[in-house]
Amino acid sequence: MSDLVKLTIEGHEVEAPAGTSILEAAKLVGILIPHYCYHPALPVAGSCRMCLVEVEKSPKPQPACATPITPGMVVRVASDVARAARRAVLEFLLINHPLDCPICDQAGECELQDYTHEEGRAAGRYADYPKRYNPVEDFGPDVLYVPNRCILCTRCVRFMENVAQEPTLNVSERGDRARIGVFPGAALDHPWAGNVVDLCPVGSLLSKDFLNKARVWDLDKTASVCGGCTQGCNITLETRDNAVVRVKPRPNMAVNRWFICDEGRLGYAWLNRADRIEAPLVREGGRLVPVEWEVALARAAELVGAGDGPAVGLVSPGASCEALEAAARVLAARGEGSAGAFRVRQGPERPLAGVPDLALRAERAPNVAGALAAGFGRDWDAAVARARAAGLVLVLDESLAGLAEPVTDGALLYIGTVLPETARGAVVILPCTNVAEEEGSFVNLRGLRQRYAQARTPPGMARPAAWILDAILAALPARAARAGGRA
Ligand code: SF4
Numbered sequence: 001m002s003d004l005v006k007l008t009i010e011g012h013e014v015e016a017p018a019g020t021s022i023l024e025a026a027k028l029v030g031i032l033i034p035h036y037c038y039h040p041a042l043p044v045a046g047s048c049r050m051c052l053v054e055v056e057k058s059p060k061p062q063p064a065c066a067t068p069i070t071p072g073m074v075v076r077v078a079s080d081v082a083r084a085a086r087r088a089v090l091e092f093l094l095i096n097h098p099l100d101c102p103i104c105d106q107a108g109e110c111e112l113q114d115y116t117h118e119e120g121r122a123a124g125r126y127a128d129y130p131k132r133y134n135p136v137e138d139f140g141p142d143v144l145y146v147p148n149r150c151i152l153c154t155r156c157v158r159f160m161e162n163v164a165q166e167p168t169l170n171v172s173e174r175g176d177r178a179r180i181g182v183f184p185g186a187a188l189d190h191p192w193a194g195n196v197v198d199l200c201p202v203g204s205l206l207s208k209d210f211l212n213k214a215r216v217w218d219l220d221k222t223a224s225v226c227g228g229c230t231q232g233c234n235i236t237l238e239t240r241d242n243a244v245v246r247v248k249p250r251p252n253m254a255v256n257r258w259f260i261c262d263e264g265r266l267g268y269a270w271l272n273r274a275d276r277i278e279a280p281l282v283r284e285g286g287r288l289v290p291v292e293w294e295v296a297l298a299r300a301a302e303l304v305g306a307g308d309g310p311a312v313g314l315v316s317p318g319a320s321c322e323a324l325e326a327a328a329r330v331l332a333a334r335g336e337g338s339a340g341a342f343r344v345r346q347g348p349e350r351p352l353a354g355v356p357d358l359a360l361r362a363e364r365a366p367n368v369a370g371a372l373a374a375g376f377g378r379d380w381d382a383a384v385a386r387a388r389a390a391g392l393v394l395v396l397d398e399s400l401a402g403l404a405e406p407v408t409d410g411a412l413l414y415i416g417t418v419l420p421e422t423a424r425g426a427v428v429i430l431p432c433t434n435v436a437e438e439e440g441s442f443v444n445l446r447g448l449r450q451r452y453a454q455a456r457t458p459p460g461m462a463r464p465a466a467w468i469l470d471a472i473l474a475a476l477p478a479r480a481a482r483a484g485g486r487a
């Protein structure tokens, strides 16, 4: 273990490992020193000078990101000298920065706005700004560049070079003409490229997907886990008027650091689908009829308790652990021989080269480990073949659209968010919530079970699948319910 160094920052005694920067040591006592070019995921550049602080016995203010702590050091963050230095940097940056906040997507989460407000730079001495580039450049599939707003912190350049390890961006030109450029023939189309938009401290790099969609202060933010693959990246679901409009990474050093891939970032449209099942449906005289939950659950329990041979479960590895465990209990309650399987959509693995053990994984579902732990197998084709002749088939949240024909000649109990054509022959159809509309957990590929929270109101009468399956179990005759693990 490295030696600990004692110092004083803004009157607080701090102890941190030797080699720690003043900026990181200050975080330990709850002081955030303003900064632009510094980011803990990137090599230190020390170029923006926004983190200047006063260090006793030092003739000039020092950059906190690039100055390691030393024993007995006394650092002042809010002194007149330190503030004057940072205000001068802000005035310098604002010479070249257009004040187009009212039409900028970054307004409300812009570090130039925040620090200007915090440091008290009320006005500059320049009447106009001289930068006059084309307003917008197309950098890649989801990234736009607005050069006039760029403060040349080079976070985006260093991310592509050191983290994605695919140098795509550079600082083109020099002096007051400097701007970010794309190498000839290259495009910002790396599968993790969208992270440059998060890293940009101002509104210079923008997401095309989010462009002009919402003011950020109108967004509600909910902690969630990405459903895109088995990595289990931590995310924030951002909603407006009950619709998910943006997905952002939520830092977790053990899983995804500060990043998410573009597939996870942009693959949220299905959470807002409008063609949802909104009421429980039961088959009466050849027709599907909407009914109250009590009626539907009683009918579902009747099907499960009927005892005409083992049941087959076809489940989704996108369902929560709670739902999958409850589905396993319902199958057990049906009796011996009942079992289930799942299938996983596959895709190419896309690592983020500079971060160990972080990749868009080949298995594009969040809860493969959870499905296996609940007792479901990967023998999907065999399960589908058995389903044809089974007395009861339980489908949980698994789209049947890929199957050319109805899944069974027996009774189908379908729990899902939408109703594919091939499930229209079901006896009971129960509407469940999607990951944005419920609480639950997924187990990622390293065995880490992670909780997600509810971000939007479910449509109509939809309920979490875990609640539905437990309610079916509760409605079963006592003996069958005991077999399913309910006392
Ligand atoms: S585009 Fe953004 S991240 Fe890149 S150098 Fe400019 S301000 Fe920094």
Ligand code: SF4
Residues within 6 Å of the ligand: 226, 227, 228, 229, 230, 231, 232, 233, 256, 259, 260, 261, 262, 263, 264, 265, 359, 360, 361
């Ligand atoms: S790597 Fe997987 S879990 Fe992470 S953001 Fe991408 S799709 Fe989602």
